Amino acid sequence: MNPLAIYQDALNTVSQAVLAGDFRRYVAMIDLPYLVHTATNDLLVTTTAELLPTFVSLHEGLCALGVTHYERVARSADYVDRDRIEGWHFTHTIADGHAVKCPHAASQTLVRRGKVWLFSEARYDALKGARWPLTFDEIFDPATFAVPQVVE
Secondary structure: OOHHHHHHHHHHHHHHHHHHOOHHHHHOOEEEEEEEEEOOOEEEEOOHHHHHHHHHHHHHHHHHOOOOEEEEEEEEEEEEEOOEEEEEEEEEEEEOOEEOOOOEEEEEEEEEEOOEEEEEEEEEOOOOOOOOOOOHHHHOOHHHHOOOOOOO
16 A cells, blocks of 8 residues: 555544544554654653643643634655554644644654554654643644744
């Protein structure tokens, strides 16, 4: 199967779960241990319970910002092994047709476990999180993701 399609399908599943606040669906897409690279550190998440605080911060942050569409659009993905795909994408946060944050690039690694593709590694170079869990302030840092204001 096309690695870009696999990558996009996985992104869609996780994005929909985050926006809906569906932790069970989200965590079903994560392979533990899960390695997260930020601009300031490499973070290792080893348990499902460790995923929950950052998931809640992300979900509640999107809700607080009025996000109606949390879209992650795959730009590239390739097999680096028969059971491993590495890709990158742009994340868009939109509220009723208007950008809430500037789109930003990120990358993910998927691994195949049986017939299922799971996220095993993430790279968020725009985030400055030094330790896990990532907080609302780290995820939604206005200096990093501010949308330029349009003056009419």
